[in-house]
Amino acid sequence: MANWLISAIDGVALVYAILFFPAPFFWLIMHTGIHFWRRFGNRAFWMALPIWGFIGAGLVLGRHTLFAERVGRNPLSWFMGLLLLGIVVWIDRQVLHEFSVRRLVGMPELSPARYPGGVVRSGIYAHLRHPRYVEYMLTFLGLALLTGAVGIFLLAIVTILLYLIVAPLEERELREHYGADYEAYTRAVPRFVPRLWRKAKPQMST
Secondary structure (H helix, E strand, O other): OOHHHHHHHHHHHHHHHHHHOOHHHHHHHHHHOHHHHHHHHHHHHHHHHHHHHHHHHHHHHOHHHHOOOEOOOOHHHHHHHHHHHHHHHHHHHHHHHHOOHHHHOOHHHHOOOOOOOOOOOOHHHHOOOOHHHHHHHHHHHHHHHHHOEHHHHHHHHHHHHHHHHHHHHHHHHHHHHHOHHHHHHHHHOOOOOOOOOOOOOOOOOO
16 A cells, blocks of 8 residues: 555554544533532633543644554455545534534533423434544544554544443433433433444433
8 A cells, every 4th residue: 555545544544643643531520510510600611621631642642642553454454444434524513413512522511500401302313422532532543543553543442431420420410411201212222332233212412
């Protein structure tokens, strides 16, 4: 494969990592102390700057180490990587169709009085409780397959583990806010993997 194409894919993977790898760390901090952070409202988003700055700088400085070791790539790994990214594009379109930008960045969670979240009962949220998290996980896996970089695979694993922690914390807050209705939603709709063998009943979204 041409060196320029490999470099381009590596560049995309690095930029994506800088932009999105810090996100679950931010939400882990927010969700573990949500009642404290809500005192600051949208000003709590300033907490994101040092997190993104510190992690982003580390990724930039360690970029050569990130791509130093690679696993072998073949037509199957290329196909699977492109397939995962294609699924990501589809999920992203479905999420944007259902949610506003303000809700996507989490404003209702930090300022519920100012930005009431409301209830979404249609689209992809009738099949998955956290399609955005699935999107981020699949993107890292797809980029790992395309680059073959062991470092990107490690970032993908850490991202998946973090969202496995963040999602239940977010759901705890939603149970407090929506009560029995959200509890019924969690029983009807899977967290990350859709039930392909039967149609999920749309109840409520996160």
